Amino acid sequence: MAPRRVSRFIASYVIVGLIVAGAVVWLAPGLLDGHRPVVEVREAPQRTSPTTMTAGSGPVSYADAVAAAAPAVVNVYSARAARPEGFGLPDDPLFRRFFEDRLPTPGPRRETSLGSGVIVSDDGHILTNNHVIEDADEIQVLLADGRTAPATLVGTDPESDLAVLRIELPDLPAVTMGDSESIRVGDVVLAIGNPFGVGQTVTQGIVSAKGRSELGLTTFENFIQTDAAINPGNSGGALVNAEGEVIGINTAIYSQSGGSMGIGFAIPASLAGGVLQSIIEEGRVIRGWIGVQVQGMSPQLADSFGLDAPEGVLIAGVLRGGPADEAGLAPGDVVLEVAGEPVADVDALLTRVTDQPPGSTIILTGLREGEPREWQVEVEERPTDLQQSTPRR
Structure with a gap:
């Protein structure tokens, strides 16, 4: 082959190579980099149900937690004799001395209140707030399955605002008491109770704070604060974690209107459990x-x-x-x-x-x-x- 033809042949391939290289640089510059970046994308696992997510990963539904705890949360109704109405004069000895025969005899009047409670043992022990049953002459309990039973008072501890009741019924559900010391601010919690007497209700929120004290509510204060909606009637009900374990007994709300304002307080299960055990074993809390x-x-x-x-x-x-x-x-x-x-x-x-x-x-x-x-x-x-x-x- 003549030298000129050889030169033209080589030059044509060089030109083609340059054109290909230019196209690669223009269209796919990453092909020239020997260390290509790797992007890791986390893909959610395939699920057959929205509730199969593991605890701590944020389940879409808390139905399993509610199913575990709700059957053991009861409505507590109490009644007590009310003081006679009047302006105070009939109770004055001097007034009665002159007008005893003319005073009308007041008819009996009853005051009723409602609250909630938690069955904590198979033999019918119930934890509730002392203020729910204080001075009650009669206490009635309504279970989630529709059964009712009169309750006897086992003991009270006004300084922690806790009381223990007992009912006698077969096949009673009981809650699992959780570890209230290990909860963290931000954990999801559920409040289960009987607000305003409408029937068992579940509300959801988070743990807003721990160890709240100096609120003037009780002598022994170590409250869990939550923004789960708590209203009158929720007192004595359960504060439950995402696994259906009771971590607190709902006790009080901060409110200027009488309704929930997102600041509720619960007695931690660690304190409630100690009071429960002492009342059952000793008949009182020994401190x-x-x-x-x-x-x-x-x-x-x-x-x-x-x-x-x-x-x-x-x-x-x-x-x-x-x-x-x-x-x-x-x-x-x-x-x-x-x-x-x-x-x-x-x-x-x-x-x-x-x-x-x-x-x-x-x-x-x-x-x-x-x-x-x-x-x-x-x-x-x-x-x-x-x-x-x-x-x-």
């Missing part, structure tokens, strides 16, 4: 008590006592002849530790003391006039007649 009145430590008080942070509690009063008085505690003392555990606030001291069995001895550590002090206190049983408005620890 420790040392006979002091305490005040929280504000930043100003902490500074005046030379503390780095507003922790601990100030002894505001000591019951004469009580355990703390016998141990030498006095108003003005500061308690920083109970049984070796730091005391952050009033509720922490109350919890530490009440958890101690009567007859045991605890060591309180703190300050008196800026100097370290230690007190050895023998715990007694907490009296049942303490006033909730000014509770003694």
